[in-house]
Amino acid sequence: MKFNKKLENINTYEAGKPIELVVRNFGISPKDIVKLASNENPYGCSPKVQNAVAKMVPNMALYPDDSMLKLKNALIKKYAIGDENLIIGSGSDQVIEFIIHAKADETSKILMNSVTFAMYEIYARHVGAEIIRTASQEHNLDEFYELYKKENPDIIFLCTPNNPTGDAIDVREMTAFLEKIDDDTLVVIDCAYMEYGAYKDARKKVVPGELLKKFENVVYLGTFSKAYGLGGMRVGYGISRQNIIEELYKLRPPFNITTLSLEAASVALEDEEFVNNCIALNFEEMKRYEEFANEKKIVIINSYTNFVTLCLNSTQKSTELSDALLRKGMIVRDLSGYGMNAIRVTVGTKEQNSRFFELASVLL
Numbered sequence: 001m002k003f004n005k006k007l008e009n010i011n012t013y014e015a016g017k018p019i020e021l022v023v024r025n026f027g028i029s030p031k032d033i034v035k036l037a038s039n040e041n042p043y044g045c046s047p048k049v050q051n052a053v054a055k056m057v058p059n060m061a062l063y064p065d066d067s068m069l070k071l072k073n074a075l076i077k078k079y080a081i082g083d084e085n086l087i088i089g090s091g092s093d094q095v096i097e098f099i100i101h102a103k104a105d106e107t108s109k110i111l112m113n114s115v116t117f118a119m120y121e122i123y124a125r126h127v128g129a130e131i132i133r134t135a136s137q138e139h140n141l142d143e144f145y146e147l148y149k150k151e152n153p154d155i156i157f158l159c160t161p162n163n164p165t166g167d168a169i170d171v172r173e174m175t176a177f178l179e180k181i182d183d184d185t186l187v188v189i190d191c192a193y194m195e196y197g198a199y200k201d202a203r204k205k206v207v208p209g210e211l212l213k214k215f216e217n218v219v220y221l222g223t224f225s226k227a228y229g230l231g232g233m234r235v236g237y238g239i240s241r242q243n244i245i246e247e248l249y250k251l252r253p254p255f256n257i258t259t260l261s262l263e264a265a266s267v268a269l270e271d272e273e274f275v276n277n278c279i280a281l282n283f284e285e286m287k288r289y290e291e292f293a294n295e296k297k298i299v300i301i302n303s304y305t306n307f308v309t310l311c312l313n314s315t316q317k318s319t320e321l322s323d324a325l326l327r328k329g330m331i332v333r334d335l336s337g338y339g340m341n342a343i344r345v346t347v348g349t350k351e352q353n354s355r356f357f358e359l360a361s362v363l364l
């Protein structure tokens with residue numbers, strides 16, 4: 001059977017391995033498995049969210065509120081933006097899909113960092129767009145600008161803080177960069193980890209309302225999957241000018257967010273204290289990873305997120321290390337697929353991190 005030619009060379013997205021798979025493959029009991037592979041909030045979500053969602057369970061027979069009024073109002077208030085500036089997706093992943101499908105086709109070019117979130121490339125391939133990458137591992141905006149001038153891309157992706165390296169762009173530098181970009185080029189600023197980045201360093205804090213005022217070609221992306229602890233609920237959003245949001249809406253399937261997810265995300269925004277406590281704990285625990293890396297003489301990238309990237313010495317192979325950890329029930333992310341001899345480890349709870357140090361100590 002013939003299929004869409006554009007799909008021929010797409011490698012499917014490799015998600016962090018689920019706990020169930022490790023149970024099945026290695027016969028390890030679920031209670032002995034620690035998953036530090038997908039940058040979920042190890043403390044979960046606010047208890048208020050759990051209560052609110054439980055109350056919505058009897059409503060499951062009905063379709064969700066497709067206007068998403070409650071969640072939209074909460075986000076509009078949080079960011080001081082208008083209703084016409086917002087679109088909600090089933091994860092910010094879905095908004096990335098809308099953006100690429102709305103703006104690009106097989107004649108388009110999409111510029112992104114050498115090492116960055118894998119889904120940009122996968123969606124770019126859906127439409128047959130050409131992918132252009134910088135050479136630097138961390139976002140180097142001079143290099144982005146050089147490539148912008150040379151290639152004239154239709155879309156530029158900036159991911160700050162970046163996944164899977166954890167580095168973040170200085171907002172003043174980013175603003176200066178955006179000022180030099182033509183309005184016909186759409187710039188997507190993926191801020192999946194912005195809650196962490198903004199907490200660590202105010203100079204990294206991207207404010208979507210300010211971008212909106214200044215620039216007519218920028219989309220800000222946020223998600224509830226990371227700091228808000230709602231990865232299982234699949235809610236993300238895009239913020240941009242009205243004409244861009246209207247284009248994205250043309251691609252949105254009806255009822256793309258479930259009733260329970262809408263409720264969870266709305267209530268999560270009412271308990272910022274919970275999220276802030278989690279973020280504070282994250283950076284406390286991250287210090288232990290920095291000490292560990294120092295002790296083991298391996299490079300750790302300065303992280304503005306809830307994960308750390310450990311760059312191994314040439315004598316060690318990240319694939320072997322992550323496999324050895326997996327056999328012990330410790331799930332981390334091997335970054336060899338990104339061309340790095342490194343592993344990415346989500347900063348977990350105190351106990352989870354201690355377990356990582358215990359297992360990794362023997363192997364490193």
Ligand SMILES: *Cc1c(COP(=O)(O)O)cnc(C)c1O
Pocket residue numbers: 090091092093094117159162163190192222223224225226231234235236
């Ligand atoms: C996790 C992540 C997302 C998307 O998460 P969703 O669960 O789809 O909202 C987007 N960008 C980056 C960089 C991420 O790490």
